[in-house]
Amino acid sequence: MNDHAISLVRESFDLVTPITPQAAALFYANLFEADPQLKPLFKGDMVVQGHSLMQILELAVNMLDQPHVLVPALQDLGRHAGYGALDHHDDTVGGALLKSLRRGLGAPWAPEVEEAWAEVYGVLAGTMKEAAEVPA
Ligand code: HEM
Numbered sequence: 429m430n431d432h433a434i435s436l437v438r439e440s441f442d443l444v445t446p447i448t449p450q451a452a453a454l455f456y457a458n459l460f461e462a463d464p465q466l467k468p469l470f471k472g473d474m475v476v477q478g479h480s481l482m483q484i485l486e487l488a489v490n491m492l493d494q495p496h497v498l499v500p501a502l503q504d505l506g507r508h509a510g511y512g513a514l515d516h517h518d519d520t521v522g523g524a525l526l527k528s529l530r531r532g533l534g535a536p537w538a539p540e541v542e543e544a545w546a547e548v549y550g551v552l553a554g555t556m557k558e559a560a561e562v563p564a
Contacts, residue, residue, distance in 0.1 A: 429551070433544035434492045440541050441489045443533050444482075452478025454532045459524040466520070469512045488552055499555055506559030518557070522549040 429437075444451045456474060460467045470477060484501065491498040526545055530537050 429492055429544070429547055431493075433540075433547060436538075436541045436544040437489055437492065437548055440529065440533060440537075440545070441486070444529070445486070447532070448482040448486075449475070449478060451528060451532050452482050455481070455524055455528040458527050458531075459521060462524050463517070463520045466517065484552075488548060492548065492551075502552060502555040503559035505556045508556060509560050515557075518553045522546070522553065525549055 453474075456470075456478065484505065487501055488498060491501075526542060526549070529545060530542065
């Protein structure tokens, strides 16, 4: 990702930081609306789950320019196959994330901000997927 895209992502995530519990709740509401079949895959406490998701997003946003830190953290999440996550869920999750950011931030949401976030999601999902495919 280029520096400009990274700055756009960081500036928009600064608006999320003070409202992470609400942002997480909005994300899961959007996700389960998009695909109600995903709901039973989440077996734990959704507040805790939302916190974990926001933590990894925060790490990703901070470490976009430091792949040696980001990539191992994402590789750990390659265990998603064990949660019942399938390839086609990637688009549903990415769509719900962008929708939540677009609706939740209430800030001007330029197409280039959305494109930058789509790129971030692509990096996250792609790295997790590669890790899941490589035998340990
Ligand atoms: C960039 C994409 C994603 C990120 C960063 C992400 C992040 C996380 C994190 C941090 C957790 C907490 C538990 C753990 O550390 O293992 C988690 C759990 C989970 N994720 Fe994801 N995830 C992503 C994509 C997906 C997709 C595509 C699905 C598809 C269904 C999914 C389904 C789940 C489920 C079901 C759990 C919880 C399992 C349980 O309740 O025991 N995730 N995810």
